[in-house]
Amino acid sequence: MAKSKVLIVGGTGYLGKRLVKASLGEGHETFVLSRREIGVDIDKVEMLISFKMLGAHLVPASFSDHASLVEAVKLVDVVICAVSGVHIRSHSIMLQLNLVRAIKEAGNVKRFLPSEFGTDPARMEKATEPGNVVFQDKMVVRKAIEEAGIPYTYVSANCFAGYFVGGLCQFGKILPSRDSVIIHGDGYKKAIYVVEDDIASYTIKTIDDPRTLNKTLYIRPPKNILSHREVVNIWEKLIGTELDKITISKEDFLASMKDLDYGQQVGLGHYHDVLYEGCLTNFEIGSEGEEASQLYPGVNYTAVEDFLKRYV
Numbered sequence: 001m002a003k004s005k006v007l008i009v010g011g012t013g014y015l016g017k018r019l020v021k022a023s024l025g026e027g028h029e030t031f032v033l034s035r036r037e038i039g040v041d042i043d044k045v046e047m048l049i050s051f052k053m054l055g056a057h058l059v060p061a062s063f064s065d066h067a068s069l070v071e072a073v074k075l076v077d078v079v080i081c082a083v084s085g086v087h088i089r090s091h092s093i094m095l096q097l098n099l100v101r102a103i104k105e106a107g108n109v110k111r112f113l114p115s116e117f118g119t120d121p122a123r124m125e126k127a128t129e130p131g132n133v134v135f136q137d138k139m140v141v142r143k144a145i146e147e148a149g150i151p152y153t154y155v156s157a158n159c160f161a162g163y164f165v166g167g168l169c170q171f172g173k174i175l176p177s178r179d180s181v182i183i184h185g186d187g188y189k190k191a192i193y194v195v196e197d198d199i200a201s202y203t204i205k206t207i208d209d210p211r212t213l214n215k216t217l218y219i220r221p222p223k224n225i226l227s228h229r230e231v232v233n234i235w236e237k238l239i240g241t242e243l244d245k246i247t248i249s250k251e252d253f254l255a256s257m258k259d260l261d262y263g264q265q266v267g268l269g270h271y272h273d274v275l276y277e278g279c280l281t282n283f284e285i286g287s288e289g290e291e292a293s294q295l296y297p298g299v300n301y302t303a304v305e306d307f308l309k310r311y312v
């Protein structure tokens with residue numbers, strides 16, 4: 001079977017750039033949306049040109065120009081969207097409704113992967129406010145996709161390693177401490193950490209796979225299902241030092257949110273749900289989903305220990 005042609009939307013982003021490279025690396029003819037709004041953002045322009053030099057096609061379009069989106073999606077079989085969805089950076093999840101309208105009108109797309117790549121929003125009805133806004137927005141996009149009859153795969157990538165592991169799960173930190181760490185609750189709730197390049201690899205593996213059509217792909221690399229204490233312990237072994245540990249109760253953690261700005265409150269809400277509630281591991285995958293490391297054992301994923309070695 002010929003490999004699908006792929007359009008990456010949000011290709012200059014933190015995850016998007018990895019998706020572009022993974023798509024090219026797997027031999028897919030790869031198109032990258034080039035938004036006119038990027039203007040003179042030289043870093044983005046340079047990145048887009050670097051994709052072109054790797055063999056990607058750049059497709060000029062804009063979320064505010066419906067016809068341009070329709071023309072862009074008509075070029076491909078699969079659309080992967082990785083627009084922003086982290087309030088401390090930028091949040092443009094709802095813009096995807098324009099993309100859904102374009103895909104519906106074009107009528108040729110065999111699979112759409114919307115910008116998800118985190119906690120499964122379908123399981124987050126009880127998420128902490130105001131962090132729940134992200135899950136609600138992602139569910140609005142899902143509803144639009146399903147009502148339009150667009151074939152899809154949702155990728156639940158759990159915790160990005162760069163954000164969570166890099167900072168030893170300390171909100172607002174992305175480098176690991178060498179002296180002390182705050183432990184959330186008892187620190188024994190399990191979470192799942194996935195290195196961003198691996199998320200891109202699994203995502204590209206799934207786009208032509210009939211087993212994940214109209215399903216959720218959960219990425220659960222077995223070695224990376226760890227409690228907060230286990231993550232800290234791996235780091236301590238790597239640096240040969242035991243960190244001072246201060247525990248913070250759920251109540252104190254939630255109370256600490258109140259003086260923060262909105263974006264930080266959203267982020268802290270997610271940390272709460274992951275580290276205190278165990279929202280990533282408190283369910284079994286049912287018939288609605290598949291697990292990535294089982295479907296694609298050929299992806300040699302990075303273990304948390306190896307990821308942390310970068311920071312020693």
Ligand SMILES: NC(=O)c1ccc[n+]([C@@H]2O[C@H](COP(=O)([O-])OP(=O)(O)OC[C@H]3O[C@@H](n4cnc5c(N)ncnc54)[C@H](OP(=O)(O)O)[C@@H]3O)[C@@H](O)[C@H]2O)c1
Nearest residue numbers: 010011012013014015083084085115116117118158159160
């Ligand atoms: N599980 C986790 O731990 C975790 C962590 C972070 C993110 N995520 C999820 O991963 C996905 C991607 O996030 P990211 O951090 O990679 O995103 P990002 O780097 O903040 O942004 C991605 C891209 O979105 C596009 N974009 C940004 N603002 C836009 C606007 N106003 N209009 C149109 N396009 C805009 C830009 O692409 P172009 O300029 O190239 O068009 C940008 O490069 C999101 O769904 C997010 O929720 C999950």
